[in-house]
Amino acid sequence: xxxxxxxxxxxxxxxxxxxxxxxxxxxxxxxxxxxxxxxxxxxxxxxxxxxxxxxxxxxxxxxxxxxxxxxxxxxxxxxxxxxxxxxxxxxxxxxxxxxxxxxxxxxxxxxxxxxxxxxxxxxxxxxxxxxxxxxxxxxxxxxxxxxxxxxxxxxxxxxxxxxxxxxxxxxxxxxxxxxxxxxxxxxxxxxxxxxxxxxxxxxxxxxxxxxxxxxxxxxxxxxxxxxxxxxxxxxxxxxxxxxxxxxxxxxxxxxxxxxxxxxxxxxxxxxxxxxxxxxxxxxxxxxxxxxxxxxxxxxxxxxxxxxxxxxxxxxxxxxxxxxxxxxxxxxxxxxxxxxxxxxxxxxxxxxxxxxxxxxxxxxxxxxxxxxxxxxxxxxxxxxxxxxxxxxxxxxxxxxxxxxxxxxxxxxxxxxxxxxxxxxxxxxxxxxxxxxxxxxxxxxxxxxxxxxxxxxxxxxxxxxxxxxxxxxxxxxxxxxxxxxxxxxxxxxxxxxxxxxxxxxxxxxxxxxxxxxxxxxxxxxxxxxxxxxxxxxxxxxxxxxxxxxxxxxxxxxxxxxxxxxxxxxxxxxxxxxxxxxxxxxxxxxxxxxxxxxxxxxxxxxxxxxxxxxxxxxxxxxxxxxxxxxxxxxxxxxxxxxxxxxxxxxxxxxxxxxx
DNA sequence: AGCACGCCGACT
DNA sequence: GTCGGCGTGCTC
Numbered sequence: 166x167x168x169x170x171x172x173x174x175x176x177x178x179x180x181x182x183x184x185x186x187x188x189x190x191x192x193x194x195x196x197x198x199x200x201x202x203x204x205x206x207x208x209x210x211x212x213x214x215x216x217x218x219x220x221x222x223x224x225x226x227x228x229x230x231x232x233x234x235x236x237x238x239x240x241x242x243x244x245x246x247x248x249x250x251x252x253x254x255x256x257x258x259x260x261x262x263x264x265x266x267x268x269x270x271x272x273x274x275x276x277x278x279x280x281x282x283x284x285x286x287x288x289x290x291x292x293x294x295x296x297x298x299x300x301x302x303x304x305x306x307x308x309x310x311x312x313x314x315x316x317x318x319x320x321x322x323x324x325x326x327x328x329x330x331x332x333x334x335x336x337x338x339x340x341x342x343x344x345x346x347x348x349x350x351x352x353x354x355x356x357x358x359x360x361x362x363x364x365x366x367x368x369x370x371x372x373x374x375x376x377x378x379x380x381x382x383x384x385x386x387x388x389x390x391x392x393x394x395x396x397x398x399x400x401x402x403x404x405x406x407x408x409x410x411x412x413x414x415x416x417x418x419x420x421x422x423x424x425x426x427x428x429x430x431x432x433x434x435x436x437x438x439x440x441x442x443x444x445x446x447x448x449x450x451x452x453x454x455x456x457x458x459x460x461x462x463x464x465x466x467x468x469x470x471x472x473x474x475x476x477x478x479x480x481x482x483x484x485x486x487x488x489x490x491x492x493x494x495x496x497x498x499x500x501x502x503x504x505x506x507x508x509x510x511x512x513x514x515x516x517x518x519x520x521x522x523x524x525x526x527x528x529x530x531x532x533x534x535x536x537x538x539x540x541x542x543x544x545x546x547x548x549x550x551x552x553x554x555x556x557x558x559x560x561x562x563x564x565x566x567x568x569x570x571x572x573x574x575x576x577x578x579x580x581x582x583x584x585x586x587x588x589x590x591x592x593x594x595x596x597x598x599x600x601x602x603x604x605x606x607x608x609x610x611x612x613x614x615x616x617x618x619x620x621x622x623x624x625x626x627x628x629x630x631x632x633x634x635x636x637x638x639x640x641x642x643x644x645x646x647x648x649x650x651x652x653x654x655x656x657x658x659x660x661x662x663x664x665x666x667x668x669x670x671x672x673x674x675x676x677x678x679x680x681x682x683x684x685x686x687x688x689x690x691x692x693x694x695x696x697x698x699x700x701x702x703x704x705x706x707x708x709x710x711x712x713x714x715x716x717x718x719x720x721x722x723x724x725x726x727x728x729x730x731x732x733x734x735x736x737x738x739x740x741x742x743x744x745x746x747x748x749x750x751x752x753x754x755x756x757x758x759x760x761x762x763x764x765x766x767x768x769x770x771x772x773x774x775x776x777x778x779x780x781x782x783x784x785x786x787x788x789x790x791x792x793x794x795x796x797x798x799x800x801x802x803x804x805x806x807x808x809x810x811x812x813x814x815x816x817x818x819x820x821x
Numbered sequence: 822a823g824c825a826c827g828c829c830g831a832c833t
Numbered sequence: 834g835t836c837g838g839c840g841t842g843c844t845c
Contacts, residue, residue, distance in 0.1 A: 170845080174822045180845040203844040204824060224845050259822090807841070 167218045168192055168229065170209040172202055173268040175428070177257040177802075179212050181220035183228045192229065194244070195237030199230045199270060206230055208270045210262055212244065233270045238388055239405040242443045249439050252794055254430040254815045255801030261429045265403050272381060277389035285333040286362055293475040296323045302471060303331055303447060307410075313438060313448040315417070315455055315463055318473025319711065320683030321480035324451050325647075327473075328413045329362060331447070332394055336363055339392040340410030345401055345433060347419035349374065350614065350625060350645045355415075356396055363394050371397035371404065399424055399433050402440065409444040412437050417452040417459055418676050419644060420669070423818040430814060434459065453683050454676040454713050457721055461731040476686075484682055484691035486709055491658060491696040496600070498593050503655050503694050504600060510653045511604055511634055516627070517653040519597075519637045520677070521590055522661050530560055530573065538698070539573045540664060547664050548573075590637045593657065597635055609638035609645070643677045646684040654681045655694040660702035666820040668729050672720055674703060679713045686711075728765065730816065734793045736763075736786045736800055737817040739772070741779055742809040748780045751809045755784060758803060762796040763788045772821055 166184040182200055184192050192198070197210050220226055237243065243265060250261050292300075299316060306312040316324045332342045344359070346352045349372050360368045369383040383404075386393060390407030397404070399422055402412075414422070414433060422433040434450070441448035450459055450468065462468040489500040496504065510517045530539040530550045539548045539560060548560040548569060560569045590608045597606055607624040614621030624642075627633035631650040636642065656678070662670050678695070685691030695705070707716035725732045738755055742748040752769050759766070765787040772781035788796050800813045 172822090172844085174844085176822080176844080178845095182845065200845090202823095205844095207823090220845060226845060 166192070166214065166216060167220070167226070168214045169212045170198060170200055170229075171212050171259050171262050172207060172209040173263040174259050175257040176259050179258075180209075181218065181224070181226055183218075183226040184214075185228050188229055188232055191232040191235075193237070195239060196235075197233040197238070197266070197270065199233065201227045201230060208233065208268055210266065234273070238266050238274060238384075240388075240407055242440065243405075245443065246440065250429055250431055250436070251801075252797065253435060254432075255797050255813050256429045264429050265405070267380075267384070272377075274388060275382060275385035277386070277391060281339075281367070281392055282364065283336060283339075283367060283392060284364055285337055287330060287333055288362075290326075291478075292326075293323055293473075293477060295471075295473045295475050296327050299327050299471045299473070300330060302469075303327075303449070304334075306469070307447045311442045311445060311448070313441065313450065313462075313468045315459060315468050315470045316449055316451045316473065317453070317455060317470055317714075319453050319476075319686065319713070320680075321476045321687045322473035323477045324453075324473050325415065326477075328415070328449060328451055329359070331411060331449070332413070333363065335410040335447075336367060336392055336394055338410070339408075341387065341390070341392060341406050341408045342394040343401055343404070343406065343409060343412040344394065344396050345412075345414050345422075345437075346396065346398060347416050347421040347644055348641070349398060350641065351416070351647070352396055352398060354625070354629070354645060354647050359394055359396050367393050369393055369395045369397075371395050371401040373398065373400045402433050402436050406440075406444065409441070409446045411447045411449070412441050413449040413451055415451050416454075416644065417450040418454045418456045418672075420673060420818050421644075423816075425814060425817060425819050432816065454679045455717075457672055457717060457724060458731040460714075460717055460721065480687040482686050482689050482691060483711070484685035484693050486682065486693045486695070486705075488695050488697055488700055488705060491698050496596055498596050498657055499600075500694075500696050503696065506653055506655075506692060506694060507597075507601070507635065511601060513652075514634075515652040516631045516633055516650055517635045517655070518642060518649070518651045518681075519593065519635060520643055520654065520656045520681070521593060521637065521639055522656060522658050522674075530571075538661065538664070539569075541567050541569075547661065590639065593637045597637070601634070604634040605632075607633045607636045609636050609642045611639070611641060614641075640677060643680050646680060649684055650688075651684070652688050652690060653692045653694070654685060655696065656681070657696050659695045659697035660699050663702050667818075668724075668727075668820075669818065671703065671723075672717075675708070675713075675716050675720065678708050679711075679716070682708060682711060728787060733764070733787045733789060734796075735816055736788070736796055737783055737814040737820075738786070738800055738803075739781065739783045739812040739814070740769070740805075740809060741781050741811070743779055744808060745780055747806065747808050748782065751805055751811070752782065752784060755800070755803060755811070758799055759784075759786050759796060762786075762792045762799060 166189050168182055168184055169179040170182055171179045192211055192214055194211050194213055197208055199206055199208050247261050251258055303314060318324060335342050346355055352370055352372055356370045371383055388405040395401055424431050437448055463470045489502045491500060493500045507517055530548055541548055550560055558571055590610050594606050594608055607620050607627055609621055609624035613619040624636050625645055629648045681693055685693055740748060740751050763786040767785035769782040769784050797815050805811045
């Protein structure tokens with residue numbers, strides 16, 4: 166007997182092995198084995214078993230050393246899922262497979278508990294007609310074929326309550342539920358609510374940074390088909406569900422749902438469309454600000470839409486929205502209007518949230534007179550100030566690598582007064598402390614959330630309890646608003662990111678503004694202040710009206726006219742080499758390879774990084790639906806020369 | 822990814 | 834003279 170084995174290495178192929186007689190009845194596709202591989206004994210997974218040897222001639226087969234699992238850890242959808250991920254986003258099958266199944270041979274399944282206790286506590290409240298309709302419609306869909314649904318409507322319309330009720334029904338029927346949230350902070354906020362409702366034993370909180378022992382426990386339970394509600398971040402979509410009946414994606418529009426840092430790359434939305442379909446599960450996308458990609462699926466009737474229009478009782482307020490200059494008489498960061506509002510809020514003992522939109526532009530250079538940013542003359546991106554021993558003080562474009570001197574003329578007022586701004590929550594807090602020495606100030610960003618003792622967690626709690634006067638956060642804070650008790654929110658440097666290289670910047674910015682607006686509509690006298698240097702950089706009209714869908718439609722029209730997603734697919738190839746000639750040659754080869762499959766090629770664009778002997782640039786290909794998978798396959802199988810390396814991102818969210 | 826082999830620079 | 838740098842090649 167022979168079998169093919171895939172190993173936990175970034176190799177895009179399987180290897181043939183002979184199966185010793187005593188292991189023949191234990192070997193089957195999906196079980197893990199150990200086998201001599203290269204010079205070591207290592208863990209792999211059997212992908213197929215055969216009586217005839219199909220190994221290429223000239224190779225001497227080695228034997229499987231041991232079989233690790235009694236039964237496959239993952240269900241029968243393992244290999245279809247692997248192939249789907251491979252086709253959609255590329256990458257070596259070894260890495261894809263072992264992102265679905267733990268590679269450590271000592272990671273074995275726990276036994277399934279013999280009994281489960283399910284006691285669901287549903288809060289008694291009167292449902293709105295929209296909620297009633299949604300419940301009935303989703304139940305009806307569930308009885309027929311796979312039909313994904315978007316639950317769409319502003320904050321406080323009871324979307325989440327609807328999801329929790331449906332989840333309760335599934336759990337009561339001994340089914341499995343997956344509810345995904347954008348990040349760990351959101352998971353933490355959600356978990357206690359879920360535990361109270363479904364019982365702590367039936368709720369699993371899953372994210373990538375958890376203890377292996379917990380991972381093992383939850384992975385086993387899910388694989389054993391135990392009834393449960395899994396509250397998870399993106400990676401929860403890769404769990405080995407046996408009996409998935411319902412999957413819900415909360416805050417669908419959040420860009421955390423795209424994995425692009427580590428392989429395998431995937432987008433949760435597309436992945437769950439595939440998995441829920443295979444399992445025949447109900448799939449719900451829940452958002453006040455859904456992505457344009459999803460809205461287009463709704464438009465094409467691939468996803469149904471249920472609109473939530475009625476606010477739950479006590480939360481139907483219209484917040485005031487005010488656009489101000491960012492230049493203040495008294496402060497570098499805070500307009501006089503904002504300062505006055507903060508003072509008022511402090512007197513009322515209410516909590517304010519300030520959002521600093523800094524996204525890698527901590528050293529932007531801006532006009533002291535009107536607040537405009539120095540921009541790259543080549544590509545229009547915001548320039549960063551950089552002071553290095555070799556080149557001295559200068560401005561660098563992080564998008565195209567172009568450099569300029571500090572002598573900049575303001576594009577608006579034509580003065581020569583630009584000033585460096587080392588923005589950041591810390592500086593804002595320092596500034597605030599001068600004005601409000603007695604106020605309780607907290608920072609909420611990825612830095613302060615890194616350590617358990619950091620004030621980030623205190624800030625998260627304070628958002629809910631109101632036990633802080635002013636919280637200064639980054640974009641991350643706008644995603645942790647569930648249950649927040651704030652009456653004033655301000656965006657400090659509004660349009661800063663709109664000029665970046667990311668064509669989705671405007672969509673993301675809009676989503677953040679609508680999220681803030683939505684949460685302020687839950688309190689009386691909520692106020693949203695937007696400090697903008699360039700009030701024309703974003704169309705605020707729909708925000709004032711509170712109509713996200715209108716904002717999305719005008720954004721979609723722009724995307725269509727400029728031929729950007731969701732109207733085309735994008736493939737990014739990042740090419741690295743030390744030698745400029747090698748880089749140019751490889752770039753040209755990739756261009757030639759892709760040419761027959763694309764409708765437009767953008768770039769190559771240089772990636773500027775200060776301390777790098779390496780040369781990096783990327784190419785962007787645009788193509789239509791028909792040639793998309795073919796293009797991914799072609800770029801994925803591109804083998805660079807020894808001195809170069811490439812990285813493919815299918816439908817990328819990161820641009821640099 | 823690991824791991825080994827191999828060919829050049831600065832040390833006992 | 835050799836220890837060790839990492840470039841290159843291979844894994845059934």
